[in-house]
Amino acid sequence: MKKFILIVSSILLVHISFAQKRYFTKTGIVSFEAGTAVEDIDAINKSVTSIFDATSGQYEFALLVNGFEFKRSLMQQHFNEDYLESDKYPKSTFKGKITNIDQVNFKKDGTYPVTVKGILEMHGVKKEIETPGVFKVKGDDVSSTATFTILLEDYQIAIPSLVKDKISKTVKISVNCSYSILK
Amino acid sequence: MKKQWKKILYAAMLITFAAAGYGFYLFNKKPADIRTLPYKYELTASNLVGDFNKDETAADKKYVDKVIAVKGKVSEVKLEPSTGQATVILDSGDPLAAVTCSFYDDEAGSLKKIKQGESIVVKGRCTGKLMDVVLNKCSIEK
Structure with missing residues (x-):
């Protein structure tokens, strides 16, 4: 009997670990807007790596700061050299969790609201953020979108007073990723 | 006076x-159109990934924000019509680290002829290494 239970439970365990689905992308998009009425400032990064676990809700993002594409070259230069110091802090990451992953049915096509909570690290500073987002399930593919706002001073990004009215103190960040199942 | x-x-x-x-x-x-700029280094995908694996800080200094031409076998062409994104993954021989090449959106057409397994040279601007070494603003050089 004991042996039987052991066998059954081990089969179950194997089954559970196999059922653990992970979704992955290397081509996620993160963009931001930090402009004011005086000046439009926006940039886009199209090579964001992200992975999430459909069972536990564990969620991670990583991007290269130097990969943001601006419309004006000076902005890109200031962004990398003065504000984000991308030679010192080349990467930015998010590590957290989808707190209501149990409400997403990955077997059924549809749109599901989610809440994501975790630590956003950029410019060498770690800070907790929480944001609503949307998961869209279509067959084996999942896409996610989220928009949230951060404060520049939270990440010790100092804006010189000369350009203070041109750069917003808050930055609106948008995330748009299309995942496929990690084999 | x-x-x-x-x-x-x-x-x-x-x-x-x-x-x-x-x-x-x-x-x-x-920002400069990378397509019109000459490349600073020409190397294979496996050498590029090798340089980053050996010493990432040194490789960052050498390659990041530089225009480079990378030769490799195409392992995947990803076209995302909804966002206009066009990406090519070059195999480096290292199963954990390839070279991700994010193309100019208007270069998507030139990728339609590219087949998996084909050997090509991609020109782009290196932005560093996450899991893969990443290039953006890419175009096909050869």
Whole structure:
């Protein structure tokens, strides 16, 4: 009997670990807007790596700061050299969790609201953020979108007073990723 | 004497205008079109990934923000019509680290002919290494 239970439970365990689905992308998009009425400032990064676990809700993002594409070259230069110091802090990451992953049915096509909570690290500073987002399930593919706002001073990004009215103190960040199942 | 002052005044005005014009030009200057720039290094995907695996800090210094030409076998072509994104993954021989090449959106057409397993040379700007070494603003060189 004991042996039987052991066998059954081990089969179950194997089954559970196999059922653990992970979704992955290397081509996620993160963009931001930090402009004011005086000046439009926006940039886009199209090579964001992200992975999430459909069972536990564990969620991670990583991007290269130097990969943001601006419309004006000076902005890109200031962004990398003065504000984000991308030679010192080349990467930015998010590590957290989808707190209501149990409400997403990955077997059924549809749109599901989610809440994501975790630590956003950029410019060498770690800070907790929480944001609503949307998961869209279509067959084996999942896409996610989220928009949230951060404060520049939270990440010790100092804006010189000369350009203070041109750069917003808050930055609106948008995330748009299309995942496929990690084999 | 009066004439001299006038001359100086005109010169000062001219310099101010020129400076303002130059400032405006700099401010509005678009990022360089990588397609029109020569590449600084030409190497294989496996050598590029190897350099980053060996010493990432040194490789960052050498390659990041530089235009490079990378030769490798295409392991995947990803076209995302909804966002206009076009990406090519070059195999480096290392199963954990490839080279991700994010193309200019309007280069998507040139990727339609590219087949998996084909050997190509991609020109782009290196932005560093996450899991893969990443290039953006890419185009096909050969």
